[in-house]
Amino acid sequence: MGSRVAAGAGPARKLRVVGGKGGFPGGAGPVLDHGRDDDGVIADMVRLGDCIEQMRELPAGSVDMVFADPPYNLQLDGELHRPNNSRVDGVEEAWDRFDSLDAYDAFTRDWLGAARHCLKDDGTIWVIGSYHNIFRVGAILQDLGFWILNDVVWRKSNPMPNFRGRRFTNAHETMIWASKTKDSRYTFNYQSMKALNDDLQMRSDWYIPICSGGERIKDPLGKKAHPTQKPEALLHRVVLASTRPGELVVDPFLGSGTTAAVSKRLRRRWLGFEADPAYAEVARARIAAVEPVDDPELVALESRREAPRIPFGWLVERGMLVPGTILYGGARGQWTAKVRADGTVVSADAKGSIHQVGAQVQGAPSCNGWTFWQFDAGTTRLPIDVLRQKIRDELE
Ligand SMILES: C[S@@+](CC[C@H](N)C(=O)[O-])C[C@H]1O[C@@H](n2cnc3c(N)ncnc32)[C@H](O)[C@@H]1O
Numbered sequence: 121m122g123s124r125v126a127a128g129a130g131p132a133r134k135l136r137v138v139g140g141k142g143g144f145p146g147g148a149g150p151v152l153d154h155g156r157d158d159d160g161v162i163a164d165m166v167r168l169g170d171c172i173e174q175m176r177e178l179p180a181g182s183v184d185m186v187f188a189d190p191p192y193n194l195q196l197d198g199e200l201h202r203p204n205n206s207r208v209d210g211v212e213e214a215w216d217r218f219d220s221l222d223a224y225d226a227f228t229r230d231w232l233g234a235a236r237h238c239l240k241d242d243g244t245i246w247v248i249g250s251y252h253n254i255f256r257v258g259a260i261l262q263d264l265g266f267w268i269l270n271d272v273v274w275r276k277s278n279p280m281p282n283f284r285g286r287r288f289t290n291a292h293e294t295m296i297w298a299s300k301t302k303d304s305r306y307t308f309n310y311q312s313m314k315a316l317n318d319d320l321q322m323r324s325d326w327y328i329p330i331c332s333g334g335e336r337i338k339d340p341l342g343k344k345a346h347p348t349q350k351p352e353a354l355l356h357r358v359v360l361a362s363t364r365p366g367e368l369v370v371d372p373f374l375g376s377g378t379t380a381a382v383s384k385r386l387r388r389r390w391l392g393f394e395a396d397p398a399y400a401e402v403a404r405a406r407i408a409a410v411e412p413v414d415d416p417e418l419v420a421l422e423s424r425r426e427a428p429r430i431p432f433g434w435l436v437e438r439g440m441l442v443p444g445t446i447l448y449g450g451a452r453g454q455w456t457a458k459v460r461a462d463g464t465v466v467s468a469d470a471k472g473s474i475h476q477v478g479a480q481v482q483g484a485p486s487c488n489g490w491t492f493w494q495f496d497a498g499t500t501r502l503p504i505d506v507l508r509q510k511i512r513d514e515l516e
Contacts, residue, residue: 159368161178161179161368161389161391163368163389163390163391164384164389165392166374166377166380166394166400166407167391167392167393167394168393169393169395170393170395171231171234171372171395172230172231174372174393175231175234175235175238175370175372175393176237178237178370180237181238181241181243182238182368183235183238183240183243183368183370183391184243184363184364184369185243185244185245185246185307185359185362185363185367185368185369185370186235186238186243186244186245186246186369186370186371186372187248187355187358187359187369187370187379188245188246188248188371188372188373189248189348189350189371189373189375189379190231190247190253190372190373191216191218191227191253191373192253193216193221193252194216215395215396221256224253224256225256225260228253228256228257228260229260229263229264231372232245232257232260232261232264234372235370235372236264236266236300238370239300240300241300241301241304242299242300242304242305242306243299243300243304243306244297244304244306244362245266245297246295246296246297246298246358246362247296247298248293248294248295249294249295250290250293250294251290254293254294254296257296261296261298265301266299266301267298267299267300267302267304268297268298269297269298269299269306269308270296270297271294271296272294272296272325272326273292273293273294273295273325273326274292274293274294274326274354275292275327275328276291276293276328277328277329278329279291279292279330280330295358297362306362307363307364307367308361308362309360309362309421312360312421313357313360313361316357316360322357322361326354326357328353328354328357329353330351331349331350331351331378335351335352336349337349337376337402337406345376345399346375346399349375349376351378352378352381352382355378355379355381355382356382356386359379359382359383359386359388360386363383364388364421365387365388365416365419365420365421366387366388366389367388367389368389368390368391369388369390369391370390370391370392370393371391371392372393373393373394374393374394374399374400374403375394375399375403376399376402376403376406377392377402377404377406377407381407381410384407384410384412385410385411385412385413386413386419387412387416392407428512428515430508430511430512431463432473432474432489432490432504432508433462433463434463434511435463436459436460436461436462436463437463438511440507440510441459441495441504441507443459443460443461444458444459445458445459445495446458446459446495447459447474447493447494447495448493448494448496448501449481449482449492449494450482450492453494453501455467455481455482457470457474457477457481457493464477465493469481473489474490474492474493475488475489477489478492491503491505
């Protein structure tokens with residue numbers, strides 16, 4: 121959720137679904153060129169109704185990724201006011217209220233169970249929450265057999281202040297990312313995440329502003345159309361990290377449609393469930409206005425795993441590094457090794473592949489020799505990986 125503050129007590133949660141399980145085509149139309157329905161799912165729709173029922177009705181193992189922003193059960197009473205006495209616009213909707221923690225846990229078990237049913241064995245699930253619910257969600261995920269891969273902290277660059285001054289400013293939310301089982305061969309687009317982060321490994325703390333300004337959807341009276349609209353930047357990263365173009369993303373608690381809007385833009389298939397007809401309509405209109413990126417090449421994944429394997433020996437054969445060339449390892453080039461004619465390298469105490477010798481000189485369990493070792497390139501030193509890339513470029 122975006123920054124949430126509950127204002128006003130009210131009746132315990134009662135889910136009211138108006139209009140049955142109608143579907144709104146999300147305006148995707150036949151824009152994407154990937155196949156549809158090969159998994160038996162009619163996708164690219166906002167479906168009105170209870171997500172538990174609807175996920176149970178999806179074919180087993182048909183979904184690649186679930187992103188869920190469920191009710192947080194904020195459990196706060198009373199209106200909250202700013203120091204100037206204006207009322208804080210928080211989450212006071214019935215869908216966020218539960219009679220007890222037990223009731224919340226039972227609801228969580230039900231929807232997570234339904235998500236597990238429709239998720240592929242190699243699929244993953246993301247659940248976002250705050251300290252109010254995320255620990256309960258984490259335990260239930262594990263109880264159901266999911267395997268937690270990361271907890272990602274969304275650090276808000278512009279959090280809501282703590283008006284009462286009695287606690288720390290609540291400046292983050294947590295996303296649990298989990299695969300269906302410990303053995304799942306799940307998708308993680310490591311290279312895309314690294315590229316998105318200026319060629320540094322993406323960390324698990326994400327610094328992203330809450331949704332505001334032009335991105336925040338308003339009703340005709342200028343009031344927020346949904347109290348907990350998530351920033352598209354957050355979903356951009358989630359979708360890019362854990363799905364491939366054409367894969368099916370399901371959001372059981374669609375709200376204003378953020379997950380679907382981003383998925384559509386990034387040429388993924390999507391399906392959103394929403395119990396409230398007014399929110400479903402907001403989402404439908406929003407998604408319909410989104411254009412998918414028109415050139416598939418622009419969303420194609422950066423993946424070195426799919427690039428041809430280049431043995432280090434090819435650099436020697438091609439004369440890019442002649443036998444006897446000194447390689448330097450470590451931030452200050454404190455380790456050295458000599459290139460041998462057969463593509464192995466030798467240091468003072470070790471002989472073997474660039475990876476083996478790199479690991480051995482550092483006393484490390486493993487080493488990526490391509491990025492560890494550097495060679496003299498005129499007035500500077502460059503990682504040997506640039507030479508591998510040259511060969512890759514030639515082969516393309
Ligand atoms: C936290 S909001 C999601 C906000 C959304 N991520 C966004 O960016 O707009 C949760 C949404 O779930 C909906 N909801 C609650 N219980 C539901 C259920 N059982 N099935 C489907 N939708 C439900 C609520 O109406 C609410 O819009």
